[in-house]
Amino acid sequence: MFTEDFSGRILYFDQKAAVSFASIACERKKIGQPISQADAQIAAICYSHHATLATRNVDDFKNCNIAIINPWDYRVT
Template identity: 45%
Template sequence: MIVLDTNVISEIRKPAPSEAVTIWMMRQPDDELRLCDIVLMEQAYGAERYRLKNGSDRYSQRLNNLIVAYNGRVLPFDHTAAVLAGHLRAKREAAGRPVSVQDAMIAAICLSHAAMLATRNTKDFEGLDLVLINPFEGG
């Protein structure tokens, strides 16, 4: 199981996405790909910011399409992930490498579901015992 981070979702929704990401996505079985609640929240935030600034529902419509496309494949931020996220944040902070709340939540969701994370921002998740994939690197 592979959770797609926000930057991967944003990339594949571009008019001209990265060739490496496009090829990587085409090679993945749909039933292996997942989103998580936090990625949906980040997408909703971006869509609403755009709507408020530009008066366009363009990204809100894309968000709705994303929700439909991943129906039944969105991993929740539950109490297990909440406790784990707190531990991950403390661990990284103690190591002198703080992690954002959202990234700790995404990592915890992945870990609690034994899922890998596909992200461009691998450094943000290093040291969290998470299997990382960077679809932007190609090959």
């Protein structure tokens, strides 16, 4: 079911994302905001695909140079 429902819509952690991962993890550590490996991988996938991340954990992804939206706090304007 999952495979059929999301076929063609899953973004993978690939070589391009791995390069972004290293940059994100190093930059966050350098500015005193270390990031978990899982969060850095998620941010790297979004960064390398120019994708917006939908999460309610907005603070965990600040300063990752990605677009973030909190769908639990989204206001239509």
